[in-house]
Amino acid sequence: MALSEVNNDRGELRILENLDELRTDLADYIAELSEAAVKERGVFAIALSGGSLIDLMGKLCEAPYNKTVDWAKWYIFWADERVVAKNHSDSNYNLAKDGLLSKVPIVPSHIHSINDSVSAEEAADEYMFVIRQLVKTRMVSVSDISDCPKFDLILLGMGPDGHIASLFPNHSALNETDEWVRAKQRRCIWQLIISDLTAHHCLLG
Numbered sequence: 001m002a003l004s005e006v007n008n009d010r011g012e013l014r015i016l017e018n019l020d021e022l023r024t025d026l027a028d029y030i031a032e033l034s035e036a037a038v039k040e041r042g043v044f045a046i047a048l049s050g051g052s053l054i055d056l057m058g059k060l061c062e063a064p065y066n067k068t069v070d071w072a073k074w075y076i077f078w079a080d081e082r083v084v085a086k087n088h089s090d091s092n093y094n095l096a097k098d099g100l101l102s103k104v105p106i107v108p109s110h111i112h113s114i115n116d117s118v119s120a121e122e123a124a125d126e127y128m129f130v131i132r133q134l135v136k137t138r139m140v141s142v143s144d145i146s147d148c149p150k151f152d153l154i155l156l157g158m159g160p161d162g163h164i165a166s167l168f169p170n171h172s173a174l175n176e177t178d179e180w181v182r183a184k185q186r187r188c189i190w191q192l193i194i195s196d197l198t199a200h201h202c203l204l205g
């Protein structure tokens, strides 16, 4: 049970007593959003980041979630990725593969990881193209006010200095919103995290 809960028009803040409660609360939250998105649009488009997030999502691999979540309808994306090979220990894809994707029946072709065999700039452009195609076919929803993607959920961890998904406080990248995906600091990141185009952001800190 949440130690405290604050709801206002800027969102909701939940403070959980311990990591176990956070894991359960997070699994419930994701499962509910997944069910709602699948009911409404037939698919669930979720973006992951790195750090401790995948470990915190661990309960999804256990009962009841591993059986009740409609994994076949999940489409997986990354909000940021390091420019390393997919099997590298720094790869956010690798982290998610070991901790989640290999443990639940997600359709392999629904896993949209960032290309590790080209430069960060090329990978960012390619990723933006892939997302555009998925917006066209409505596997990823679209913003009500532009042709920008609107993911069902973006999950982000927050580093000790307040950074999320390679976006560091006061960094100039925060003012660049012309492209959805960018190469920065040897990482590919989504600028669209900055804007408010996502149905749900969940920030874990």
Ligand SMILES: O=C(O)[C@H](O)[C@@H](O)[C@H](O)[C@H](O)COP(=O)(O)O
Residues within 6 Å of the ligand: 049, 050, 051, 052, 053, 080, 081, 082, 092, 156, 157, 158, 159, 160, 163, 164, 165, 166
């Ligand atoms: O690739 C990365 O470095 C992550 O995507 C990064 O943005 C992470 O989410 C934060 O650093 C929080 O990390 P923790 O959850 O481990 O605090």
